[in-house]
Each structure stands twice: as C-alpha cells, then as structure tokens.
Amino acid sequence: MHKLLQRQLRQAQQTSSDGTLDLDTLLSLVGTAYDEIDRERRFTAHAHKVLRDEYAALTERQLKVEAEKSEAERARATAEAELFQQERLSLLGRLTASVAHELRNPLSTIRNTVHAIGEAAAMKGLDIVRQMSRVHRTIDRCDGIIGDLLDYASARDTVPSPIQLDTWIEEVIKGQKVPKGITVECRPGAPRAVVSIDPDRLRSALVKVFENALEVLVETPALAEQRVTVSTAIGDRFEIAITDTGPGIPPDILPRVFEPLFSTRSFGTGLGLATAKQIVENHNGDIVIARGPEGGTRVVIRLPIGTTKSAAAA
Numbered sequence: 001m002h003k004l005l006q007r008q009l010r011q012a013q014q015t016s017s018d019g020t021l022d023l024d025t026l027l028s029l030v031g032t033a034y035d036e037i038d039r040e041r042r043f044t045a046h047a048h049k050v051l052r053d054e055y056a057a058l059t060e061r062q063l064k065v066e067a068e069k070s071e072a073e074r075a076r077a078t079a080e081a082e083l084f085q086q087e088r089l090s091l092l093g094r095l096t097a098s099v100a101h102e103l104r105n106p107l108s109t110i111r112n113t114v115h116a117i118g119e120a121a122a123m124k125g126l127d128i129v130r131q132m133s134r135v136h137r138t139i140d141r142c143d144g145i146i147g148d149l150l151d152y153a154s155a156r157d158t159v160p161s162p163i164q165l166d167t168w169i170e171e172v173i174k175g176q177k178v179p180k181g182i183t184v185e186c187r188p189g190a191p192r193a194v195v196s197i198d199p200d201r202l203r204s205a206l207v208k209v210f211e212n213a214l215e216v217l218v219e220t221p222a223l224a225e226q227r228v229t230v231s232t233a234i235g236d237r238f239e240i241a242i243t244d245t246g247p248g249i250p251p252d253i254l255p256r257v258f259e260p261l262f263s264t265r266s267f268g269t270g271l272g273l274a275t276a277k278q279i280v281e282n283h284n285g286d287i288v289i290a291r292g293p294e295g296g297t298r299v300v301i302r303l304p305i306g307t308t309k310s311a312a313a314a
Contacts, residue, residue: 107139158198182217185230210242237305285302
C-alpha cells in the first residue's frame with residue numbers, strides 16, 4: 001500500500017504549482033489508494049475462489065473417472081466369472097446328461113429284477129415285502145436324482161399354450177402324493193386368468209417347489225401344524241405362492257438356495273430349486289423365496305402376462 005501511496009503523492013506534487021499538498025488532497029489520495037487495494041483484494045479473493053472451484057471440479061472428475069474405472073473392472077470380473085460359470089455348467093450339463101442316461105438303463109434292469117425276485121419269493125412263501133419295499137424306495141430315490149440331473153441339463157425350447165391358471169394348478173397339486181399328517185390347501189385367486197406357459201416344463205418347476213416344502217415338513221414332525229398352502233393372485237403379473245409352516249430358512253443360507261448343487265440335506269442333488277428357477281426364467285418370469293407371513297418359507301413364482309421364451313434365447 002505504501003508504494004502505491006508514494007507514487008500517487010509524487011504525481012500530485014508534480015502537478016501542484018508549489019509542490020505542496022493540502023489535507024483534502026492528501027485524504028483523497030489515501031482514499032483512492034485504499035479503494036485500489038480493496039479492488040485488488042476482491043480480485044485476488046475471486047481468483048482464489050475460481051482456482052478452488054476448478055480444483056474441486058478437477059478432483060471430482062478424477063474421482064468419477066476412478067469410480068467408473070473401478071466399476072468397469074468389477075463388471076469385467078463379474079462377466080468373466082459368469083462366463084466361467086456358464087461354461088462350467090454347460091460342461092456339467094453335458095456330463096450329467098451322459099451319466100444319467102448311462103445309469104437309468106441299469107437302474108431299470110435292477111427294478112425289473114427286484115420285482116421278479118419279489119414274485120418268486122412270494123410263490124415260495126417267503127415274506128420279504130418289507131425288504132423289497134425298501135429296495136423299491138431306494139430305486140425310486142435314485143431315479144428321482146437322475147430325473148433332477150436330466151431336468152437341469154435339459155435345454156429344450158418351451159412350447160407355450162394358453163392354460164387356465166387356477167384349474168391347472170389344482171390339477172397338478174391334486175396329482176401329488178402327500179405324506180400322512182400334512183395338510184395341503186389351495187387358495188385360487190385368479191379364476192379367469194389364462195396364461196401362456198409350457199405346461200410340462202412349468203409343472204416340473206411347480207412340483208419341485210411343492211415337494212421341497214413337503215420334505216421340509218416331513219423332516220420336522222414335531223411342528224404344531226404341518227400345512228402347505230398353494231395360492232394364486234393376479235396384478236401386473238401372475239403369481240403362484242407356495243407357503244409352508246416349517247422352520248424357515250436360516251438367513252445365511254437364504255442367498256444360496258438357488259445355487260446348483262447346493263443342499264443342506266444329506267441326500268439329493270441340490271438341483272431342485274435351481275432347475276425350478278431355470279424353468280421359470282425360460283418363461284420370462286422370476287422366482288423369489290423368503291420367510292412366510294406366519295413363519296415357515298414362502299416361494300413365489302411370478303409370470304408375466306405375455307409369452308414365454310425359448311431355452312436357447314434364455
């Protein structure tokens with residue numbers, strides 16, 4: 001400030017006739033100097049603000065670029081993992097189909113042989129009904145496992161046709177064998193709903209979910225109530241809900257229930273729910289599983305009001 005004021009004083013003295021300055025002139029010069037300094041201060045503050053804003057914007061753009069780069073890396077890693085999983089499951093599917101077909105033929109031979117042994121034993125008066133029943137149950141279980149493997153490995157196209165939803169579901173449920181002590185209740189909620197589905201494929205998905213609910217109840221016989229409820233509803237989508245009164249699924253296991261080959265049971269393949277999910281998705285639908293409103297487990301199959309898609313396009 002003092003340099004600016006000195007410069008203005010010299011200029012004023014040079015313009016004065018006698019080289020002296022009165023008080024008013026001096027105060028005016030000081031005021032002018034302060035005004036100039038205030039302008040410089042405001043300019044400097046504005047420049048600093050612009051620089052800070054530019055730096056903040058640059059930092060934000062850099063963080064955004066880094067975040068986008070990280071997201072792209074995660075997406076790439078996820079895509080690679082999914083591709084690896086698809087290739088793995090494709091190989092597993094081909095291997096499974098081959099092994100299942102090779103096992104089903106000798107299993108049929110064993111079934112027929114056991115039946116012949118049972119008839120021969122009965123003709124000779126031997127009581128081996130209990131033992132034969134156990135063998136037949138074991139054969140049926142093995143056959144069911146082979147069926148699960150073939151269902152999951154199958155990638156055939158869906159063949160949709162218009163089906164009256166409630167009537168079809170009741171027929172499917174009535175055709176299932178229900179263990180003693182378990183109550184099955186159907187609650188149709190879409191009496192006039194007609195949905196375009198592949199009845200054979202979707203029946204397989206519905207039966208797998210229904211049987212899974214029955215197996216849970218069989219494994220927990222001490223429950224006060226053993227009931228499976230199958231209900232339907234219609235809104236922007238068709239909904240089929242299967243609810244059981246079992247103990248429910250632990251939260252740490254719930255995210256994995258649709259994983260292929262994952263199972264908490266000592267028997268089975270862990271492909272039942274995975275196959276059901278695959279079939280439902282081939283119908284452009286989805287399937288969700290959560291805790292029921294009164295406990296237990298609730299599985300909801302949601303189907304769009306539209307057409308299905310082929311397995312090849314899925």
